[in-house]
Amino acid sequence: MTEEKTIYILDTNILLHEPFAFLSFQEHDVIVPMTVLEELDSIKDRHKDVSRDARVAIRALEDALANATPEEVLAGVPLPKREDASKTGTLSIFNDYTLEQKAGKLSFNDNDNRIINTALHIQAEKKNKKVVLVTKDINMRLKAKGAGLKHVEDYRTDQLIDDIQFLTKGYHKFSGDFWQQVKDCESESEGRNTTHYISKGVLPNAYINEYLLDEGEHFAGKVVGWDDSRLAIADISRERLMAKQAWGIHPKNIYQGMAMDALLDPTIDLVILTGPAGCGKTLLALASALELVVERGLYDKVIVTRSTPEIAESIGFLPGTEEEKMAPWLAAITDSLEVLHKQDENMNGSMNYIMDKANIQFKSVNFMRGRSIQNAFVLLDECQNLTASQLKTIITRCGEGTKLVCSGNLAQIDSNYLTALTSGLTYIVERFKDFPGSTTVNLNGVVRSRLASFAEENL
DSSP states (O other), X not given: OOOSOEEEEEOHHHHHHOTTGGGSSTTSEEEEEHHHHHHHHHHHTSSSTTHHHHHHHHHHHHHHHTTOOHHHHHHOEEOOOOTTOSSOOEEEEEOGGGOOOOTTSOOTTSHHHHHHHHHHHHHHHOTTSEEEEEXXXXXXXXXXXXXTOSEEEOOOTTOSOSSGGGSOOSEEEESSOGXXXXXXXXXXXXXXXXXXXXXXXXXXTOOXXXXXXXXXXXXXXXXXXXXXXXXXXXXXXXXXXXXXOBTTBOOSSHHHHHHHHHHTOTTOOEEXXXXXXXXXXXXXXXXHHHIIIIISOOOSEEEEEEOOTTHHHHHHTSOSOHHXXXXXXXXXXXXXXXXXXXXXXXXXXXXXXXXXXXXXXXXXXXXXXXXXXXXXXXXXXXXGGSOHHHHHHHHTTBOTTOEEEEEEOTTOOOOTTOOTTTSHHHHHHHHTTTOTTEEEEEOOSOOSOHHXXXXXXXX
């Protein structure tokens, strides 16, 4: 008879992706092979963006096993009991170096093979239990199944959606005319602002600050509240969205109009912009930043930062100040500044003047940790390459009077440890969709050039 408890064997990439992953398996038993500890040890001293995660994982494992004897570590140490759990699992280290090379087993020359052999050994030893190898390495999952391991899984605890197509876009598009689908409506007007109260049945899964559009291209609204039976919709009209303006930039399509509406709204603390390359994420964010800092004086400075793979070791070897070191990676920002000032008589002079006037600061993501940012417009570019925990570190730096814009393209992930589903960008889109101080907009459509548009659709 199969027992209730499952044995989970963790690969190294699980602990690099989520250092406290071993605490996520509820009442089940977790085994960490010795080879995983060896790999964490070799990674922790490298100048990589994952070295910190390796050190955190090692410290977390040490804390969990600190008071255990060697015999208890091999047998299994009870994990901390969660408030909502009736049972608790155990954590143990398996010394896979004691396994012998046998016929039919994978070669011990490769670390992945050693971990798979550990799982096969435990599967043979614990026939009455379900033994699962957990890894984010697709090839390793295929090899494990080919070697005879019955259960192999990806780590999905941090995945809030099962398919990227279900990711919140920030707007809902009604088929046909919006008003033909509304039977009962009460409206209130205050100045030029009109709020409609409609039945919640029209859009049962609405969330706060979600934009509403219709195919007839007549109506544009935004969800601003609800109760058990009704939705409150602010009528913002397409004309007003398309008439938005920031630093001389006007929206080229309705998606840019919605993005600019959110970017220029001082009541919105977090704006998340997603979409393909060339849809205008960076340009709109920078134009809005200059508008709000220089023209309206709502913020004191603009802080620009971005995720860059292996930025930790790369930045140190470049000459100059932090801003000068960051310049190669922030060329997208300077490109956008050039676009905003290309009509000026002296473009370089204008750019230097504006960078000084708006107090634009280029910062490395590495140096954001531990800061408290007040009264600033923060632009975090390329955040599809950040994990959920890295994004949390940055978002929690934002103090009073700070607006944060997170932008990224989930089709261009450079990290070896992230997918579109596990990216921190996906995570915050889903986590913040019900937060009144945030807005998400998926900028659907490439406006950079017809060449870029064709490439995005056909390559």
